[in-house]
Every structure is written in C-alpha cells, then in structure tokens.
Amino acid sequence: MAVLSRRVRPDDWKPVGVDALEANALKVVRSADNRSVIAGPGAGKTELLAQRAAYLLQTGTAPPPGRILAISFKRDAATNLAARVRQRCHRIHAGRFDSMTFDAFAKGLIDRFGQALPELWRPTPDYEIMFPNDRDYRDFLQQQLGAPPTSVGIYADIQAITVKAFERRHLVGLPLPLEGWPNPTPCQWAADRYWQTSLRSGKTSGLSFPMIGRLVELLLRVNPMARDALRLTYSHLFMDEFQDTTQIQYDLVRTIFLGTDTVITAVGDNKQQIMRWAMAMDDPFTAFDADFAAKRTPLYNNYRSSPELVRIQHVLAQALDARAVAPVSKTVGTIAGDSCAIWDFSTPEVEADRLAAFVAAEMKTQKLGPRDFVLLVRQKAVDYAAVLEPAFAAAGIPLRNEAGTVGTVMLQELLAEEASELVVAILHLAMTKRAGRYWTDCQEALAALRGVAPDEEAAQTKLARELDAYVIKLSAAHPNPPKTKAIAQSIVDDILAFIGRERLIAVHPAYGQGSWLEKVLDAVAVHLLVSSADGIDWSSALDAYEGIHAIPLMTIHKSKGLEYHSVIFVGLDDGAWWSFSNDQVEATAGFFVAFTRAKQRVVFTYCARRGSRTKIATLYELLSKAGVQSVRVA
Numbered sequence: 001m002a003v004l005s006r007r008v009r010p011d012d013w014k015p016v017g018v019d020a021l022e023a024n025a026l027k028v029v030r031s032a033d034n035r036s037v038i039a040g041p042g043a044g045k046t047e048l049l050a051q052r053a054a055y056l057l058q059t060g061t062a063p064p065p066g067r068i069l070a071i072s073f074k075r076d077a078a079t080n081l082a083a084r085v086r087q088r089c090h091r092i093h094a095g096r097f098d099s100m101t102f103d104a105f106a107k108g109l110i111d112r113f114g115q116a117l118p119e120l121w122r123p124t125p126d127y128e129i130m131f132p133n134d135r136d137y138r139d140f141l142q143q144q145l146g147a148p149p150t151s152v153g154i155y156a157d158i159q160a161i162t163v164k165a166f167e168r169r170h171l172v173g174l175p176l177p178l179e180g181w182p183n184p185t186p187c188q189w190a191a192d193r194y195w196q197t198s199l200r201s202g203k204t205s206g207l208s209f210p211m212i213g214r215l216v217e218l219l220l221r222v223n224p225m226a227r228d229a230l231r232l233t234y235s236h237l238f239m240d241e242f243q244d245t246t247q248i249q250y251d252l253v254r255t256i257f258l259g260t261d262t263v264i265t266a267v268g269d270n271k272q273q274i275m276r277w278a279m280a281m282d283d284p285f286t287a288f289d290a291d292f293a294a295k296r297t298p299l300y301n302n303y304r305s306s307p308e309l310v311r312i313q314h315v316l317a318q319a320l321d322a323r324a325v326a327p328v329s330k331t332v333g334t335i336a337g338d339s340c341a342i343w344d345f346s347t348p349e350v351e352a353d354r355l356a357a358f359v360a361a362e363m364k365t366q367k368l369g370p371r372d373f374v375l376l377v378r379q380k381a382v383d384y385a386a387v388l389e390p391a392f393a394a395a396g397i398p399l400r401n402e403a404g405t406v407g408t409v410m411l412q413e414l415l416a417e418e419a420s421e422l423v424v425a426i427l428h429l430a431m432t433k434r435a436g437r438y439w440t441d442c443q444e445a446l447a448a449l450r451g452v453a454p455d456e457e458a459a460q461t462k463l464a465r466e467l468d469a470y471v472i473k474l475s476a477a478h479p480n481p482p483k484t485k486a487i488a489q490s491i492v493d494d495i496l497a498f499i500g501r502e503r504l505i506a507v508h509p510a511y512g513q514g515s516w517l518e519k520v521l522d523a524v525a526v527h528l529l530v531s532s533a534d535g536i537d538w539s540s541a542l543d544a545y546e547g548i549h550a551i552p553l554m555t556i557h558k559s560k561g562l563e564y565h566s567v568i569f570v571g572l573d574d575g576a577w578w579s580f581s582n583d584q585v586e587a588t589a590g591f592f593v594a595f596t597r598a599k600q601r602v603v604f605t606y607c608a609r610r611g612s613r614t615k616i617a618t619l620y621e622l623l624s625k626a627g628v629q630s631v632r633v634a
C-alpha cells in the first residue's frame with residue numbers, strides 16, 4: 001500500500017489500506033475530543049486506532065515534535081498495532097507513534113524517574129520484577145508478618161485478612177499515601193509491612209507490576225516536572241482493550257492526563273472482559289466517560305467473521321448483554337457445510353488423530369496454511385499438547401504450544417521481544433536468499449538504535465555499508481545452523497556485539513533492569529538450537545524459530561485480539577470449565593472471546609473422558625439456541 005510522507009489536508013485524507021470505514025469509525029478517526037468506542041469483536045477497533053494514527057500523523061493534526069502514545073494490555077497487541085501503523089504510514093510519521101503495554105509504560109517511567117521518589121517509597125535502581133501468587137501472600141500474612149503493634153490491632157485482625165482482598169484492596173487498591181499511613185488500620189499496617197519488605201529487605205527491591213503502577217502514579221502525582229514532560233510529549237493517547245483496565249492503570253492515566261490537552265481515545269468491548277481475576281475494573285468505560293467527558297461512539301460492523309458466524313455470535317452476545325445490537329457482517333462466507341458444530345469423540349487420542357487429519361485435509365483442499373488454524377483450550381495447554389502434538393506431527397503438521405516456555409521466557413513473549421526480533425532479522429538477512437524485507441527491517445532498527453534519522457543520508461549510507469559487511473562476515477562464519485548450545489550462544493553474542501548492548505539498553509530500558517536481557521538472550525539461543533535440530537538449513541531453522549509452518553495451540557487468554565480462518569476449541573467440558581459456576585459471566589465472556597476469533601468456522605470438541613457437560617449446560621444451551629448441532633464423530 002502507498003504511504004504518504006507529505007502532509008495531507010484533513011478534508012482530503014482517506015483511510016489507508018481498507019476500502020472504507022463505517023461512518024462512526026470515521027468520526028472517531030477525525031475527532032478532536034475524548035472518545036470511548038465500545039464495539040463487538042471484529043468491529044475494527046484496533047484498525048480504527050491504526051487509521052486514527054495515520055490521520056493524525058499524515059494531516060499534521062498531531063504535529064511534531066508531539067507523539068502519540070498507544071497503550072495495550074498484551075505485548076503482541078502492542079506490536080500488532082505498531083505494525084499496522086508502520087504499514088499505513090511513512091516511517092517519518094510512524095516514528096512518532098509509541099505503542100507499548102501498560103506494564104512497559106509504567107516500568108519505563110519507574111526506570112527513568114524512580115530514584116526521584118521520596119525515600120519511603122524508593123526502590124533500588126536494579127529492582128527485580130516479582131510475580132507473587134496467592135501462596136506467597138498467604139505465607140506473608142500467616143507466617144512472616146506476626147502480630148501488629150497494640151496501637152494498630154491484634155493478631156486475629158491480621159489472620160482475618162483474606163489473600164484475595166490483601167493484594168487488590170489493601171496493597172494496591174488505592175493510590176499510595178506520600179507519607180505512609182499515619183494511623184494505620186490492621187490491613188494498612190500489613191500492606192505497609194509488605195511494601196517496606198519488598199522495597200528494602202534484600203539487596204535489591206522486588207516489585208510486582210501492580211506495585212510498579214502504584215509507585216509510578218505516586219511519582220507523577222508529586223513530581224510535576226515528570227508529569228508535565230509526559231503531557232507535553234503526548235498530544236494523543238490511545239487505549240486498546242479498555243475493558244480490561246485495572247484501577248491502578250486508570251488512576252495512573254487520570255493522574256497524568258486529566259484536565260490536560262491530550263486527546264484520549266479508548267476502545268474495547270465489555271463482552272470480552274476476561275481479566276477481572278487480574279483486577280480489571282467493573283466498568284472502566286463509565287468512569288472514563290464521566291471523568292474525561294468522553295463521547296461514547298458505537299460501531300456496528302463486523303469485518304472478521306462470516307454472516308453465519310456473526311449470527312451465532314449475536315446469540316452468545318445477548319447472553320452477556322441483553323441490549324447488544326446485532327452487528328452487520330462485512331465478510332463473505334466461504335465454506336461449505338456447517339460454520340459451527342460440536343464434535344463428540346470417544347477418547348482424546350481418537351480426537352487428536354481425527355483433528356489432525358481434518359486440518360491436513362482442509363489445508364490441502366482449501367489452500368490454507370497451518371497458521372489459518374488455531375487449537376484453543378481453556379487452560380493447561382501443556383496437557384493437551386502431550387496428546388495433540390504426536391497426532392499432528394504424524395499428519396506432517398508441527399504443533400506449537402505458544403504458552404510453552406523457552407528457558408525462563410514464555411514462547412509467545414519471546415517472539416515479541418525486540419532482542420529476539422533483531423537477532424532473527426539479522427540472521428534472515430545474513431543466511432537466507434530473497435531477504436529484501438529484512439534488509440529494510442534491520443536498517444531501520446539499527447538506525448533507531450544509533451539515533452540516525454531517516455533523512456540523514458550520509459549516516460544512513462554508512463550504516464548500510466556496515467550492515468552489509470557484517471552479514472557477509474556472519475554468514476561466512478556460520479554456513480549452517482548451530483548444532484550445540486555453545487554455538488547458538490556465540491551467534492547470539494556476536495550479533496549483540498554488532499548491535500551494541502548499551503545502545504539496545506538505551507532504546508529499550510527494560511533490558512537494563514535486573515537480568516531480563518540475559519534471560520531473553522539465553523532463551524533466543526535455546527530456541528535457535530531447538531529450531532535447528534535435524535541438520536536443516538538456515539531458512540527452515542528460522543521458519544521453525546518463528547513457527548511459520550506450525551499450527552498454534554494456546555489458551556483463550558492468549559488468543560485475545562487474534563483471528564484465524566478456523567478455530568478448533570478442544571474440550572468443551574466441565575473438566576476444563578471447572579470454575580464455571582464461580583464466575584459465570586467471566587467464563588461466558590471467555591467462551592465468547594474464543595468463538596469470535598474465527599473468520600469462517602468454529603469446531604468445539606467433547607470427550608466424555610475429560611468430564612461431563614452438566615456444569616456448563618448453559619453454554620451448550622446457548623449453542624443449541626443458535627442452531628449448532630452435536631455430531632458423534634468417532
């Protein structure tokens with residue numbers, strides 16, 4: 001698609017890369033006020049943000065040196081949005097679009113300004129990121145804490161604090177008091193002890209992401225210079241998947257941007273709210289509309305799914321929101337036969353064989369690739385992978401558990417890490433034929449790392465020569481993919497030395513903190529070695545690294561924001577949905593998210609050996625109401 005580097009008059013601007021936007025989407029793209037966009041799956045919410053970025057940058061409505069900040073919840077959602085903007089905008093424009101996760105945004109701020117926090121709340125500069133779980137909180141409350149001072153309360157008061165309430169209500173539930181809690185209640189005393197232990201008990205502080213969010217909010221509340229710097233930097237703020245915003249994140253946005261000229265666009269879908277367990281607010285849109293005087297704008301189209309799937313989706317949507325409006329599918333149905341069915345199997349092994357055969361046949365007859373399919377499960381993907389993987393391998397389709405870990409890093413996260421992307425791009429350029437696309441990627445990434453602007457021609461040419469010389473040397477040194485961990489490690493180290501460790505850290509501050517860069521680089525080497533097995537050539541090894549020829553297996557949570565031709569949901573049974581009755585709304589929302597990832601087909605599988613279907617009878621009733629049939633397959 002053609003991208004513009006010159007400025008366009010707002011009246012002449014046209015959507016880039018799509019034929020048209022629906023009327024309301026276009027209004028939001030061109031809006032100069034705060035907007036909340038609540039719309040169903042596939043309505044083009046993320047696309048709307050990409051188009052709005054193009055509009056603001058190409059028309060000069062967001063003039064330089066101002067920048068646009070886009071905050072997403074998941075790493076791959078942030079990378080996906082950045083990629084859509086890069087496709088639609090000239091790199092001079094796309095360079096002013098910062099797309100990151102909430103956690104990365106908060107962490108970047110604490111890394112830059114954290115030492116300006118008052119001593120009581122100041123972490124050590126080399127703090128570690130912690131992921132405490134219920135057991136850790138229970139240990140702290142019941143084993144480590146002991147009795148409070150008599151002025152605060154008695155031991156029984158501490159014992160009465162539930163683990164769930166401790167984190168979400170007391171530890172990070174409210175903005176932090178600058179001077180600490182003057183007359184603490186037993187709960188506040190316990191929270192204070194946890195904070196002080198985390199900040200100061202070891203050589204380095206240990207902080208969870210919610211704690212970092214609270215510290216940043218405090219930092220910006222009491223440090224007007226840092227706050228003003230952000231307000232001046234960002235003329236526009238986008239928030240994707242806003243339904244999953246936590247109170248911590250919302251308070252942070254409010255502290256930075258409330259009452260400023262920064263124009264905010266928040267998009268999301270309440271029916272896809274599946275993060276309440278992770279402290280998502282009950283109704284962030286209503287709070288946002290009230291605080292920021294945001295104008296709510298609905299969207300009515302569905303650009304992802306076929307008319308038949310949109311019809312079934314609407315039955316599910318109404319179970320979550322009785323007032324849901326039926327969306328209009330803008331996609332043509334392309335498959336013969338049922339768009340959705342429940343397939344019953346006698347055993348998980350038979351199920352795996354039949355699914356593998358089905359996918360292999362569909363790939364052949366419909367000319368689909370393995371990445372047009374996804375195997376979704378509710379949780380414990382590893383257990384399902386153990387049965388599914390051999391069956392798919394036997395059918396010639398590698399299966400990849402995206403939630404699996406490489407070293408200490410989750411595979412899905414590793415692939416979105418800048419360090420991993422850079423190493424792979426340089427390897428493609430050095431080791432494979434027809435690597436033109438990687439040339440541009442490498443040149444742009446290196447220019448960004450070295451601070452070379454796109455219009456500095458002499459510096460760009462020098463960089464191109466250096467890159468050229470380096471890839472020739474690298475390919476001569478390693479004609480074949482690595483056969484040992486030591487060689488894999490030495491390739492990664494060599495590339496890092498060329499890129500410049502310090503430069504990488506300067507541009508991506510997360511790598512300068514703790515041992516994260518080492519963990520990522522180790523995972524890159526391990527994954528490179530695993531992908532190079534069987535003496536294959538570089539091109540196949542790099543394809544295996546990126547999983548290009550593998551069918552992905554993932555949980556519903558990991559599938560948010562993604563889309564596939566066919567979704568195969570394995571295990572629609574009480575076993576997988578054991579907690580259904582605890583939070584029926586959130587579980588149904590999860591079911592809705594899974595269903596709505598499909599463009600053309602959804603298959604649910606059931607196998608009695610994994611559980612019955614009485615606890616989740618409501619889900620079966622919904623499917624039946626939508627006319628979905630159960631079929632006994634084998």
Ligand SMILES: Nc1ncnc2c1ncn2[C@@H]1O[C@H](COP(=O)(O)OP(=O)(O)OP(=O)(O)O)[C@@H](O)[C@H]1O
Nearest residue numbers: 018020021040041042043044045046047303304561
């Ligand atoms: N105006 C449009 N014209 C054509 N295709 C579009 C348009 N808007 C979005 N799409 C396509 O429709 C699909 C869904 O869009 P997008 O991912 O932006 O939806 P979403 O509302 O963010 O979905 P979800 O909430 O389910 O993640 C994508 O493949 C996107 O490229």
